[in-house]
Amino acid sequence: MISTHPDVRGSVNESLVRAIEAAYGCAAVCHICADACLAEDMVKDLTQCIRLNLDCADICLVTAGLAARRAGSHEALIKRMLETCVEACADCAVECEKHVDLHEHCRICAEECRRCEQVCREAASTISPPRH
């Protein structure tokens, strides 16, 4: 789809495309993990996980939207948002990893967050302009 964009034609940043896909996928998994945590008997122990799931989902969705809306001139903002997404995914993964033994949804979510963290870090590294 991206390759049909008039500003792109033939020079798709594959790394950014992977980041868009990973971010949508991670947002979906975080939304599901948040709701699954809410449904657990031990929800009291999972409140921080729920918060970080919600934060991570929101940040992933905005990152994907920004990256999809790729205007040449504000790549610094896309880079910054990708870096913010890296941090959100890492924070969510650290929290989910505390619960992997008890909750399969946290295990899957942690993995998805780590994957998205990695893919967004790579995409950010392809955007060269130094911050202003």
Add this chain to the structure above:
Amino acid sequence: MISTHPDVRGSVNESLVRAIEAAYGCAAVCHICADACLAEDMVKDLTQCIRLNLDCADICLVTAGLAARRAGSHEALIKRMLETCVEACADCAVECEKHVDLHEHCRICAEECRRCEQVCREAASTISPPRH
């Protein structure tokens, strides 16, 4: 992932899962179509397409979030949101279909919207409770 949810365990609504996936996919394509339209020389002829792309993307994302956050007791709201998503996808598809001869991104977006419209309609039909 959905099957790990404590309230679900073994009785996943496959139709709803397909709707979640379709809605995220459709949102991504609509975001890209909106930006590709903005980059076209003839953007003036595509402003309504851009608006409906943005509306459809927003509605798809909220629908996916709601469906992922499936609490047993407000299925009426999920059903309503799926029906709203059906309408948004149809509206966006109708507009994109006007531009398929000139813009490949509109052709792909129209197809994606029609697919999401269909999948969300099916998912809505699986939710039985009559509106209150």
Add this chain to the structure above:
Amino acid sequence: MISTHPDVRGSVNESLVRAIEAAYGCAAVCHICADACLAEDMVKDLTQCIRLNLDCADICLVTAGLAARRAGSHEALIKRMLETCVEACADCAVECEKHVDLHEHCRICAEECRRCEQVCREAASTISPPRH
């Protein structure tokens, strides 16, 4: 601000403007109520409230965005979204009202949801085109 829009100039739909403001306000209060519920000792009794807070916040934000992005030709979709928002606010208010004696944040949130429900219902009624 709305009055500066080229398609509006002098004929602002005041009812719709009030709906936009109410929806942003309601989204903010719902976000705060959700997090305050998460922080309560009795979070286990508030999980449905948290879910409906999140649903209502998401739907309010999309409704506000759609209404702000007022293109003449898809008023049916704005009307539909306003009606969906009315339902989300009502559902969230019903749930919050169960907890008003114990939680001040639920009391404020219920009031805000009822107000947004009313304002969005009025705005929807000003949009005349029958559904297609």
Add this chain to the structure above:
Amino acid sequence: MISTHPDVRGSVNESLVRAIEAAYGCAAVCHICADACLAEDMVKDLTQCIRLNLDCADICLVTAGLAARRAGSHEALIKRMLETCVEACADCAVECEKHVDLHEHCRICAEECRRCEQVCREAASTISPPRH
């Protein structure tokens, strides 16, 4: 409303509350500016403004959501998001400021972005923990 949160009780971060309010307000104005730009005859000259309006609106909404969902332990993420919002508002303001002579909506949007930039910068400065 924030003062009713169990984790807050009496020690509201006023600066953060102002940032939440400013971010919702800025998102609303950016949405309206984007659509007003789309409606201008000279939309071709405003495409970058539309993109930055959309980016800024999305980032403001997520920032407000994160700040409203204030869990003690991930303040670093709130700080990072506030800083990202400062950058998005500044970028959008710079672009809007190019069009203030021709478009009143760009003038208002530029002012709102500058205000939100300032308020979010102040709020970020109140969050002390160094990045991990």
